[in-house]
Amino acid sequence: MxxxxxxxxxxxxxxxxxxxxxxxxxxxxxxxxxxxxxxxxxxxxxxxxxxxxxxxxxxxxTRRVYRPQWxxxxxxxxxxxxxxxxxxxxxxxxxxxxxxxLDPYRPLPGQAIEIQAVALDWKWLFIYPTEGVATVNRLVIPAGRPVHLSLTSGTVMQSILMPRLVGQIYAMAGMRTQLNFEADAPGTFLGENVQFNGPGFQDQRFEVAALGAQAFGQWLTAIRARPERLDAAAYATLARRSTLSHPLAFGAVAPGLFGRIIAETVRDGAHEGHALAARGMGQP
Amino acid sequence: MNGPDIWHILLGNLGWGALPFVRAWRDPSVSELIGAAAGSVVVIGAVAVLALLTWAKAWRYLWTEWATSLDHKKIGIMYIALAGVMLTRALIEAVLIRTQQATAINAPGLVEPGHFAQLFTTHGSIMIFFMAMPFLTGLINYVVPLQIGARDMAFPYLNSVGLWLTVGGAALMMVSLVIGAFSTGGWSGYPPYTELAFNPGVGPDYWIWAVTLSSVGSTTAGINIACTIYKMRAPGMGWMRMPMFCWTSLCTAIMMIFAMPPLTVATLLLAADRYAGMHFFTNGHGGDMMNYVNLFWLFGHPEVYILILPAFGVYSEVVSAFSSKELYGYTSLVIATAAIAVLSFTVWLHHFFTMGQSADVNAAFGIATMAIGVPTGVKIYDWIWTMFRGRVRLTPPMLLSIAFMVTFTLGGFTGIILATPPLDYVLHNTLFLVAHFHNMLIGGLLYGLIAGYMYWFPKAFGFRLNERWGRISVVCWVAGFYLAFMPLYVLGAAGMARRTQEVFDPAFRPWLLIALCGAATLFAGLISLFVQLYVSIRDRHANRVPVGDPWDARGLEWSVAAPPPEWNFASIPHVGRLDAFYWRKRNEGAYHPADHYHDIELPKESACGVIIGVAAAACGFGLVWHIWWMAALSLFVIFVTTIARSFMRDVTKIIPAETVEAFDREWLAQARAAHPVPRQLEQSEINEGLAEWIA
Incomplete structure (x- = not known):
């Protein structure tokens, strides 16, 4: 039993x-x-x-030896x-x-896809800078190809963990940390924040979808066709404290958004994205 | 000036919403009701205690005999009583935490997220700062002066200040249950989450001031213990003639002196951020939370060895006494203790391998962490070889020691796993980590503290604790630990994050249910400790050990009456070798009257420590609620009391030689009349504290 x-x-x-x-x-x-x-x-x-x-x-x-002074x-x-x-x-x-x-900063062999992750309360934003698209709470990666993830935080410190793929690294405001990993085969895996960051912490989980090369291409085409655009205003809304009931996708991203999130936080300690919106950052 | 302004000056940010009863009235959810119930337990408990004291007319007795006492023994007992109260609260919180996670599987469970976060924050903060620290400080306070043949600590008044500062901090923790809410930032209080921008409420402030008071109190305790051992040893007690517990206490004290200030600095800088708009650890404006993390763990890692070393000392005493054998490898143990104390300052970075530093740094700290395993392993083998060719009595403290050796070794096993950076990346911040440090803190520290409590209790109160309830308690503590934390290892390896209020994977349910049973068993362990205390007090007349040596033990603390007189020793003993009392017994040198009895000078009772502790707590409360007049007034009171005390000249009292002689001769008469007991009968009623020894 x-x-x-x-x-x-x-x-x-x-x-x-x-x-x-x-x-x-x-x-x-x-x-x-x-x-x-x-x-x-x-x-x-x-x-x-x-x-x-x-x-x-x-x-x-009583049959045992006794040596009190030994x-x-x-x-x-x-x-x-x-x-x-x-x-x-x-x-x-x-x-x-x-x-x-196994240093998380050490690149894996092969041509890695570049993804940028921004930790927000209580969600993860993933920016694909080369492809110019972004997702929230869903990380889509090509299976069999290395991924290079750059991380920062738009709020407090968080820690990304995808237990079946790779260990965690902290995401900290104003700083960039890195994580290299790869999924062997197509599949879906769990990703989560494991550093407590407030009342929505337990809901800050996301799906990691590893797709085959062809499926990944199709996914990219589909997402690029979407009308949503991640600019400063959209980021400011996104950065407010909230939990999402379903993942989001953006067909376009303001170029250099990740770098500016870091720069703004270093300067102003921006949180909840207000400072970014006020400065009209990322306008087309 | 209109009404609201006056109220604001008088009461700061205090409002009706600060009371959990009002919150529960406005929103009668289970979570708020639990909060209100906890608040009412504190209020009703406080009122009941006050009423009981008034009814029993015990106020004067408590004030003159206990609160104002500078006697190291009474201060030690008060420290341990405080630890018992706080242990009860924090253990109830632990059961709630386990209940929440076991019931909140795709369901809201009992408490809402904010409340859950307060639970794990108070649980951790209390267990470290207000359970473990007072408990071990209390044990050291009670035992060390007796072991080194001293009449008191080096600084008896500072001792009282340290106690009451700790009590003040604990009082803030309790008040936060009734007024306002506690921090949600975990026991480590990482910014920027605990900064004003993300946590504008009073919670982090409660945490800051409670921890600050505790850390200042512990710093003074460390200074006091170290100086006592440096300067107050009896003539002839060289370094290598000190009992092992003194060695571990000394190393702990030195570590306290060096490790507590970084914590005080970290919490005060965080306070500067929150109160004065500074930017030490904020996002932006040059703030850097990584500095906080370094400061915190520069305290936090030595802290775990501050906690564990006194427990190691207890095991050394207990295993040797209950094996009727001298400690194996004394020199080895001393070297290992000192090595641990030094190495413990070189490993703090392993608490944040995942912060993105280079592999060189991580590897260096990982190796340093593994290196600590060597002296720790040596210690465990030394205790095993102490039992070798001994006569082992499986009393409750001894059972705890054996359970410790096995449990702690398992914890060392998972410790080596976590010390390996690549493995830490996947296990950090999961329940695996939670299981590991509970493995060390329950199986290492808590077992040791309870063993020490049971071992020295007859010395402190003059009667033995009930053996049967002791065994029941040990079984609960051991079984409870394994049930509660082995499942967490599994869940952590499965990737379950710590501190989650809701669980989304039904496969975790069976493990969480087992863990809940374990938490309940641990709670039963605590209850049985209280039952043991009650039963033992009830039957105390049958179990008296007035002669003072119920276990045929070896240290000087056993060479005096139980309970010892206020002056400890009628004449200061001369120490010729290690285990002095043991050899005196064998050489017919024990239980003799002194050649001459002299007047003895002892520190006089002082209210200054109590005043400073109460004022410090009031200052903390004023700062939490921005009641500036209260904070300023309290600081002023502390300042004036400190200055006034320094001008007091009449701070000692004289115990006349006749009193000392009368007490001593009466005790010696008891010793002559007592029946020496062999070890087989030490748990029977004929044990009056006089051991039958084999030459």
Whole structure:
């Protein structure tokens, strides 16, 4: 019964990085399993020895040796200091290599598509600068092709996490952070903000849709045909604190919007987009 | 001047809407009703306590014997009582948080998002600043002077100020339940979310002033503990003859001195932003929230070792005492403790691997974090080898220690995972992280604090705690932890964010329900602690241990009566080696009268600490609601009290030698009359605190 629950319940792990849908998440999972394996050897002796020792030398067990004045042994000291240190040295080498290999700023091989993400309360704006389109709360990416995501925030600090694709990075106002990832195959995945940012936090989730090359092209054509335009006024409305019931799409974007959002926040601490609108930024 | 102006000057921004009762009247939703109920518990509880004290005519007793006392033992007990009250509140909040997430699966659940955010913010802030810190400060306060053969702390008056500042901060936390609302920014209060632009309400201000009072109080506690250990040790007690708990207390105190000021600075700069329109951490105008994050964790990471080291000290004492054996690898443990204290200042960045710094920086801090695992692992092995060839009694504190060794090791396992930056990227800010630090704080810190409470309780009050309820409580704390937090590891690995008021994936439901059962079990653990206390007080006459050494333990604190007299030692002991009392017992040197009894000078009661604490809380309240006259007046009171105290000359009292001698001889007579108990019978009623020892 309990076992069934465990097995059935462990299905939830398919939602996370242990069921990767891209090369970065796959490498992360491998590293996770590898460290778990090493650590089992480290924690195993303690987890077994502590209760065993207490039980074996319990007071009622009068046949055991009692050495109240025994409190030091060089060989034991060596055993408890040296092997753990060596394991940490080994893990450190491994950690140094993988932190660089899986650095979120490190570009993936191949021609990456450039996307810019702006964290707003309580929604995500995705701008496709080359394609000149934008979406809100839906990130559409071509499967099998690397994505280079630039992030900033139009409001407080947030953190983007797409568990099956890649780990998180903070989005901070006035700054640009980066994330490189890729989806192996077409599919839909969950994306979320995991840094608390107010009453709409739990609703700030979005769908990541990885489309095949052809489907992605069709999607682009369809979205470009839409009349909505993301200019300063539209951005100001969007940046107000609100949750959206459904994703939005913009057929055109004012050029350089992402850079100006950063610049404006550095200067004025703009929030909720009011300062941007007041300056008439992004007018055609 | 018209009416509203006067009211504004008198009451600042206070209005009827600040009262949860009024809010619940206007909008009777479940969420507001829970808020109103919590507020009424505080009000009714306060009124009931006041009425009870008046009825029992206990005011004078409480004021003269406790509130104004500078006795380190009483201050220690008051710290722990405060921790107990705050633990109760924060644990109820934890159960509410778990209930919310377990019921709000594609449903609104019990509380609305703003209320939920207050719950997790107060839960975290209280557990760290007003449960863990007072608890460990209380234990250190009580035990360390007794262990080093001192009569009090180095600065008894500062000790009282520190206590009452902490009480003042805790009072602000409680007041926020009744008047206004608390912060929603989490226990770390990250700007810019906590800045005026995004949070114009009083919540972050409550948080700022409560935490500021606590951090100032802890800084003074740190200075006091360190100076006590530096200067007040009994003759002959060299560094390497100090009990392990003193070593861990010393390292914690040094860390407090260095780690608390960055927090005070961070909260005060945030206050400057909010009150004076400055731009330290705002978006724009040159503000940079990353500075806050660095300052906060420059405090926050050493803080977790400030919390855990005293617990390590408790385990060292408990495992050695209940194994009837000297601590294995004392020198190793000292080196490991000091190494942890130093290394803990080199790892703060692992709290924000995801802020976009280079891989070199992340890797360096990741490796430093892993390195701490080595001395920590050494400590755990040292405790295991202490049990080796010992005679282990599985008393509740010992059970907690064994549960700690296993649980904490699992926490270290997930700690190494989180210390690896690429893994932290996917697990940070998820429930995996929540599970990890609760694993360390419950399985490491809380077990240690409870073990210490049970271990030293007979010393402080002169009777043993009920063993049966102790075991029940231990089972609840251990089972509750595993039930509550193992599911969170799974959910975190599945990508569930922390702090979500609503959950959208029905597959999470079974795990959240198990976690809820765990939270309820932990709550049962707390209730059984209270039952244990009640039962033990009821049966205290049968369980008295007046001679003072119920466990055949080793430190000097066990060499005096239980409870100890106000002056601790009739004559200051001379220490010839480690575990001095243990060897004195074996060499027939214990329980002898002093050669000469002298008058003893002790610090006199002082109301200054209470006045400063109350005024500081009033100042905080005035600042929260912009009642400027109140803030200014309170600051003035603090200033005047501080100056006035410095001119007081009559600050000590003399205990006459006859009083000391009479007490000592009566106690020695009890010791002679007592029946020495073997370890097999230490939990029976014949245990009067005199141990039967094998030479």
């Amino acid at each position: 309990a076992l069934c629950l465990m097995l059935g319940g462990c299905g939830v792990l398919h939602r996370g990085f242990l069921s990767p849908a891209g090369p970065v998440a796959a490498a992360t999972r491998d590293e996770f399993l590898w460290i778990c394996l090493v650590m089992l050897f480290v924690i195993g002796p303690v987890v077994i020895l502590a209760p065993l020792m207490a039980w074996y030398y319990r007071l009622a067990n 409190g030091f042994s060089w060989p034991l000291e060596g055993l408890i200091w040296i092997p753990p240190s060596l394991i940490v040295v080994g893990l450190a080498v491994y950690l140094w290599r993988d932190t660089h290999r």
